[in-house]
Amino acid sequence: MTPDAINRLVAQLAKLPGIGEKTAQRLAFHVLRSSPEYARSLAAALVDVVDKVRLCSRCFSLHDGAAEALCGFCTDPRRDERLVCVVEGIADELAVERTREFRGRYHVLHGVLSPLEGIGPEQLRIKELLQRLGDGVVTEVVVATNPDVEGEATALYLTRLLKPLGVKVSRLAQGLPMGGDLEFADQATLARAFATRRDL
Amino acid sequence: MTPDAINRLVAQLAKLPGIGEKTAQRLAFHVLRSSPEYARSLAAALVDVVDKVRLCSRCFSLHDGAAEALCGFCTDPRRDERLVCVVEGIADELAVERTREFRGRYHVLHGVLSPLEGIGPEQLRIKELLQRLGDGVVTEVVVATNPDVEGEATALYLTRLLKPLGVKVSRLAQGLPMGGDLEFADQATLARAFATRRDL
Numbered sequence: 001m002t003p004d005a006i007n008r009l010v011a012q013l014a015k016l017p018g019i020g021e022k023t024a025q026r027l028a029f030h031v032l033r034s035s036p037e038y039a040r041s042l043a044a045a046l047v048d049v050v051d052k053v054r055l056c057s058r059c060f061s062l063h064d065g066a067a068e069a070l071c072g073f074c075t076d077p078r079r080d081e082r083l084v085c086v087v088e089g090i091a092d093e094l095a096v097e098r099t100r101e102f103r104g105r106y107h108v109l110h111g112v113l114s115p116l117e118g119i120g121p122e123q124l125r126i127k128e129l130l131q132r133l134g135d136g137v138v139t140e141v142v143v144a145t146n147p148d149v150e151g152e153a154t155a156l157y158l159t160r161l162l163k164p165l166g167v168k169v170s171r172l173a174q175g176l177p178m179g180g181d182l183e184f185a186d187q188a189t190l191a192r193a194f195a196t197r198r199d200l
Numbered sequence: 201m202t203p204d205a206i207n208r209l210v211a212q213l214a215k216l217p218g219i220g221e222k223t224a225q226r227l228a229f230h231v232l233r234s235s236p237e238y239a240r241s242l243a244a245a246l247v248d249v250v251d252k253v254r255l256c257s258r259c260f261s262l263h264d265g266a267a268e269a270l271c272g273f274c275t276d277p278r279r280d281e282r283l284v285c286v287v288e289g290i291a292d293e294l295a296v297e298r299t300r301e302f303r304g305r306y307h308v309l310h311g312v313l314s315p316l317e318g319i320g321p322e323q324l325r326i327k328e329l330l331q332r333l334g335d336g337v338v339t340e341v342v343v344a345t346n347p348d349v350e351g352e353a354t355a356l357y358l359t360r361l362l363k364p365l366g367v368k369v370s371r372l373a374q375g376l377p378m379g380g381d382l383e384f385a386d387q388a389t390l391a392r393a394f395a396t397r398r399d400l
Binding site: 002003004005006008009011012013015016017018019023025026027028029030031032034036038039040041042043044045046047048049050051052053062063064089090091094 | 202203204205206208209211212213215216217218219223225226227228229230231232234236238239240241242243244245246247248249250251252253262263264289290291294
């Protein structure tokens with residue numbers, strides 16, 4: 001008895017990650033209750049994103065410039081081109097950017113080594129990273145993959161690949177999170193914090 | 201540095217209920233990673249819903265027929281027109297419908313009495329319900345508002361309004377949920393289940 005238009009919207013919304021049938025229905029009703037302008041703006045934004053956004057041909061960040069153009073990170077002269085931060089995905093890149101600590105360039109792998117899911121080096125942007133390092137401009141690569149099993153494996157793989165090129169390879173520090181509590185830290189984190197303790 | 205097109209999509213998605221900035225970003229990246237056809241279908245479904253779906257002029261359910269037409273519930277001759285189930289919203293109507301227990305008509309209030317939020321009887325479809333009952337066809341009104349403070353208050357208000365019209369007014373049974381556990385039932389539910397216990 002629900003109008004077809006609603007069923008179609010619910011079906012489309014339910015394809016989003018973390019959105020089940022019930023939530024999709026709730027969202028659809030919200031759209032209906034909102035002003036028609038909202039639905040139209042959201043629809044326009046969706047179409048815009050797939051029409052305009054592409055990957056930078058050097059670092060594989062997102063940008064909405066011309067097809068062959070480089071992204072804002074790669075073209076910003078104030079960013080240090082000798083320093084490259086390798087991240088798994090765009091969300092990680094944005095997280096690093098929010099710290100305002102890093103003023104180098106990026107390289108987005110768009111994934112992480114995961115034999116279980118059949119993702120090997122050739123599915124990631126690793127070949128392109130090696131090509132990028134070919135001209136000798138980059139002196140340090142910060143491997144900022146996640147500190148989990150797959151991220152660690154990817155970091156190890158990259159280190160073995162990059163070290164012979166004479167480039168410095170570093171990894172983000174691991175330890176207790178700021179504002180954290182020893183009592184509630186997991187064993188692996190606490191053990192790592194001990195093993196890599198700093199002299200004061 | 202994020203392309204504007206993405207920022208716009210994230211801003212639009214973050215307006216949805218229960219979707220914060222982080223989730224909106226995750227959804228936007230998902231849309232980017234999906235096939236462009238997905239974004240286009242979702243956009244089309246959104247526009248479709250606001251263009252086509254309207255409220256039934258009698259029961260205020262959703263329908264996508266002509267502007268003055270009645271909805272599928274109101275026009276289905278197999279549904280008992282003497283029985284009307286009053287619900288707070290469309291989602292409740294769908295929940296009742298899923299039980300396949302109820303074969304009467306509906307009346308959607310589109311809200312519930314809530315003095316704190318400034319929602320009085322005139323904001324709900326109560327006047328229209330009274331008009332509907334004017335022709336004497338309806339013999340029973342099942343008040344299926346939620347069993348919470350506002351739903352109960354609305355049910356009480358409706359009962360006082362409808363009883364004098366000589367129509368039977370009933371309310372959904374309250375008690376332990378099926379498959380529930382006495383041990384984990386809240387006090388109010390257990391107390392209500394005692395007070396309204398049935399003879400076997």
